[in-house]
Amino acid sequence: MDRDSRIFVAGHRGLVGGAITRALRNAGYENLLLRDRAELDLSNPEAANTFFHENQPSHVFLAAAKVGGVHAKRSKPAEFIEENLRIQNSVISAAHRHGAEKLLFLGSSCIYPNFIEQPIEEHSLLTGPLEETNQWYAIAKIAGIKMIQAYRKQYGFSGISAIPSNLYGPGDNFDLETSGVLPALIRRFHEAKVTGAPEVVVWGSGKPMREFLHVDDLADACLHLMRNYDEDDIINLGCGEDISITELASLIGNIVGFEGRIVNDTSMPDGPPRRLLDIDRMAALGWCAKITLTEGIKATYQWYIETNRTEGEPNGTRTHIEKVPPTRGKISDLSGILNRTAAWRADGLRIGFANGCFDILHPGHISLFHQAQAACDRLVVGLNSDISVKHLKGPGRPVNDEKSRATLLAALGDVDAVVVFVEDTPLELIEAIRPDVLVKGADYSGKTVVGADFVQANGGTVLLARLEEGHSTTNTIKRLTSG
Ligand SMILES: NC(=O)c1ccc[n+]([C@@H]2O[C@H](COP(=O)([O-])OP(=O)(O)OC[C@H]3O[C@@H](n4cnc5c(N)ncnc54)[C@H](OP(=O)(O)O)[C@@H]3O)[C@@H](O)[C@H]2O)c1
Secondary structure, three states, rough: OOOOOOOOEEEOOOHHHHHHHHHHHHOOOOOOEOOOOOOOOOOOHHHHHHHHHHHHOOOEEOOOOOOOOOHHHHOOOOHHHHHHHHHHHHHHHHHOOOOOEEEEEOOOHHHHHOOOOOOHHHHHHHOOOOOOHHHHHHHHHHHHHHHHHHHHHHHHOOOEEEEEOEEEEEOOOOOOOOOHHHHHHHHHHHHHHHHHEEEEEOOOOOEEEEEEEEEEHHHHHHHHHHOOOOOOOOOOEEOOOOOEEHHHHHHHHHHOOOOOOEEEEEOOOOOOOEOOOHHHHHOOOOOOOOOOOOHHHHHHHHHHHHOOOOOOOOOOOOOOOOOOOOOOOOEEOOHHHHHHHHHHHHOOEEEEEEOOOOOOOHHOOOOOOOOHHHOOOEEEEEEEEEHHHHHHHHOOOOOHHHHHHHHHHHHHOOOEEEEEEOOOOOOHHHHOOOEEEEEHHHHHOOOOOOOHHHHHHOOOOEEEOOOOOOOOOHHHHHHHOOO
């Protein structure tokens, strides 16, 4: 893998894919191919095949998967086995078919048999029964490892498989329905601290021993393997130490600053008594983990607080923790938008631009955004400021102020960024953003679209989006105000 390699990080918005993407960028790899699930559903073999055909990735980090904690795995066994089989089959097969030089597949320590000698050596795979809740996920992962080995045997394909222990870090999933034990404990201790709850309940006896690897260490290990390892054998990735759930809870409680009691709910299952990976193979390749558990949990807690903080509130004072709202980060000023569009462009993404007052959102707008999104990779919406709407439409407008209008736009799945502009037309904004696709409703003609000449002169296109009949802001306002 060299600086010019075309590197596909599948699942780049996930915990692992995000960390691998950061590590690649930090190491100077710029030619990254990144697609989220809405753009490329990897469980669809045809979509995966077309993507590989069109983009010819040379190196693939396969970090897209259906992942979850005990609760999720117990309640959705069919989804865990089927989606993982689909994703890995599509990607491995397309990578081979389109000549990828190398692919790294990720298994998980839970694919090893339930009761097994510790630390777990790689040759223990398939030597005993699997843990019941995990078996569906584990069978899919084992099938992925075997598929890679079969492709190497039959086609000489350079696929490698790594088996990470439990991972944690910035970007982790803190949804209590689906998260793993470490982020769930961070969230429960934090919520108990801010609500003044006297106790935190920890599932199970607290006796099981578990190993945790920081995801930035994992990403570093994945790059190390991609550069230095090309063999059939699976390879464990861990930190080499484990900790009981009771010790983990107490460590997290101290870091968070929770002063109440920790109580065990022994009606909840414990899972396997111990799960520590033998990391001799990785050590022999010259790699070891660097981030201690205490440092890693502190950084993860910090990230959790920052990501869940409401603007204006100091860290850690919220009484109710919500998931990150879908609007967060989408609304920016011009310099923020230019930073984002530069990063998207560097990733090879096509940028679309639409603009308007969007006083009252109606299905015509939704359809326009949808058509716009289909014609580009990232859609920026320029929103007329309150002053400019008043100037253009009269003193009774806008119906909703610019903050409300921006918030509604940013909540739409088809909109990737929103920027408010004060001028009457978005020309300056268009010249700054330099969109690849300029979108306007088909009631305009190519000649009357502001910025069309500029965009076309710079190699871009103008899309006149089909109108939805029967929807208009002016008519809606007339209806509302006609008595
Ligand atoms: N987390 C751990 O503790 C752990 C431990 C050992 C091994 N691993 C392995 O590491 C890999 C990544 O795990 P993770 O923790 O990073 O999971 P994650 O945070 O849930 O990320 C998974 C990523 O896969 C994407 N994805 C899922 N289905 C997809 C589809 N059909 N098409 C395209 N993308 C899809 C998701 O996209 P959306 O965001 O759109 O859903 C998400 O970005 C998995 O193979 C897992 O087995 C994880």
